[in-house]
Amino acid sequence: xxxxxxxxxxxxxxxxxxxxxxxxxxxxxxxxxxxxxxxxxxxxxxxxxxxxxxxxxxxxxxxxxxxxxxxxxxxxxxxxxxxxxxxxxxxxxxxxxxxxxxxxxxxxxxxxxxxxxxxxxxxxxxxxxxxxxxxxxxxxxxxxxxxxxxxxxxxxxxxxxxxxxxxxxxxxxxxxxxxxxxxxxxxxxxxxxxxxxxxxxxxxxxxxxxxxxxxxxxxxxxxxxxxxxxxxxxxxxxxxxxxxxxxxxxxxxxxxxxxxxxxxxxxxxxxxxxxxxxxxxxxxxxxxxxxxxxxxxxxxxxxxxxxxxxxxxxxxxxxxxxxxxxxxxxxxxxxxxxxxxxxxxxxxxxxxxxxxxxxxxxxxxxxxxxxxxxxxxxxxxxxxxxxxxxxxxxxxxxxxxxxxxxxxxxxxxxxx
Ligand code: SF4
Numbered sequence: 453x454x455x456x457x458x459x460x461x462x463x464x465x466x467x468x469x470x471x472x473x474x475x476x477x478x479x480x481x482x483x484x485x486x487x488x489x490x491x492x493x494x495x496x497x498x499x500x501x502x503x504x505x506x507x508x509x510x511x512x513x514x515x516x517x518x519x520x521x522x523x524x525x526x527x528x529x530x531x532x533x534x535x536x537x538x539x540x541x542x543x544x545x546x547x548x549x550x551x552x553x554x555x556x557x558x559x560x561x562x563x564x565x566x567x568x569x570x571x572x573x574x575x576x577x578x579x580x581x582x583x584x585x586x587x588x589x590x591x592x593x594x595x596x597x598x599x600x601x602x603x604x605x606x607x608x609x610x611x612x613x614x615x616x617x618x619x620x621x622x623x624x625x626x627x628x629x630x631x632x633x634x635x636x637x638x639x640x641x642x643x644x645x646x647x648x649x650x651x652x653x654x655x656x657x658x659x660x661x662x663x664x665x666x667x668x669x670x671x672x673x674x675x676x677x678x679x680x681x682x683x684x685x686x687x688x689x690x691x692x693x694x695x696x697x698x699x700x701x702x703x704x705x706x707x708x709x710x711x712x713x714x715x716x717x718x719x720x721x722x723x724x725x726x727x728x729x730x731x732x733x734x735x736x737x738x739x740x741x742x743x744x745x746x747x748x749x750x751x752x753x754x755x756x757x758x759x760x761x762x763x764x765x766x767x768x769x770x771x772x773x774x775x776x777x778x779x780x781x782x783x784x785x786x787x788x789x790x791x792x793x794x795x796x797x798x799x800x801x802x803x804x805x806x807x808x809x810x811x812x813x814x815x816x817x818x819x820x821x822x823x824x825x826x827x828x829x830x831x832x833x834x835x836x837x838x839x840x841x842x843x844x845x846x847x848x849x850x851x852x853x854x855x856x857x858x859x860x861x862x863x864x865x866x867x868x
Contacts, residue, residue: 459793480762482822495751504690509753562600811849
């Protein structure tokens with residue numbers, strides 16, 4: 453059992469398991485009226501190779517000559533052990549969505565994925581109609597394996613296409629080209645009726661016409677969901693160290709405007725900063741994050757957020773796959789547990805909720821943070837006065853201006 457770092461401190465309160473348990477239950481500064489909906493995230497930390505722009509916890513798969521020899525059985529043992537150790541924190545709570553992300557989960561064998569889903573079902577009360585998403589990358593697609601993933605219970609696929617242009621895919625260090633991207637989508641659509649395509653724009657040297665071509669190629673497949681990300685240079689990546697020449701801000705804005713107009717024309721709704729969905733096909737798992745719901749995160753480096761009657765905790769698992777496997781099997785998968793302070797909660801809540809085009813019901817602020825709404829009434833009024841929030845007391849909803857200047861709006865809820 454890992455000690456909890458109390459809010460406002462950098463040191464653990466009590467290192468004994470009993471001490472930790474008391475800390476979850478003792479009176480705190482907040483009072484949650486109930487438990488937010490619960491999701492499960494499972495992290496698979498390997499990829500065929502590391503992309504130069506990627507800051508996720510992903511590691512080149514061991515094995516020579518692209519054999520992708522991941523220690524699947526040991527990792528699945530560790531995930532099960534991790535989940536078993538986590539059960540006391542989520543007893544009796546139904547799980548509404550599962551997201552198997554990475555990394556590249558489609559490196560798992562059909563039998564491995566089946567085992568993972570059986571373990572999850574055996575240990576957690578999963579809703580009968582739970583959304584179960586798996587991330588997959590072109591270059592790791594085989595028709596038979598994907599048919600088997602579907603039969604095991606995966607009902608939504610999210611494919612990392614990024615671009616259909618060989619030149620840009622090469623500049624992004626992806627292992628696939630246009631041909632593999634298209635083959636992956638064809639296989640996915642044969643077995644799944646709920647498919648997301650991830651695409652990036654404002655790529656090194658990309659013109660507006662090239663961005664439009666990528667978008668049109670993605671739209672031509674009629675998938676239920678698109679995620680369109682502006683490429684950014686993240687710290688501690690190869691691109692941050694050796695930055696490529698990116699389109700300037702005005703061009704990126706123009707690309708964004710074209711994306712909004714064209715996706716809307718094709719029947720998609722821009723419901724979150726980077727997410728576009730056909731009617732009723734929003735990503736339920738991600739919606740739970742943005743609404744400040746709870747999630748248990750298992751796997752190397754996975755983060756979790758769990759609520760208790762008087763406190764909200766954030767957990768982080770050991771990051772390196774080898775350390776994680778060793779520690780999970782020894783009963784110590786979690787590296788850090790931190791209590792979120794009452795003064796941090798307004799910003800954490802708004803950081804997520806304000807990404808949503810429709811915002812959230814005002815009442816959910818109290819339901820999910822345990823703080824009265826008047827805690828943020830001054831900031832709400834100031835944001836409304838600046839034209840960044842809608843003047844509606846029943847919802848917290850960004851205006852178009854608020855969405856365009858999202859960072860400024862979110863920062864208004866930072867603690868003083
Ligand atoms: S495939 Fe995805 S997760 Fe893996 S290194 Fe590339 S961007 Fe990162």
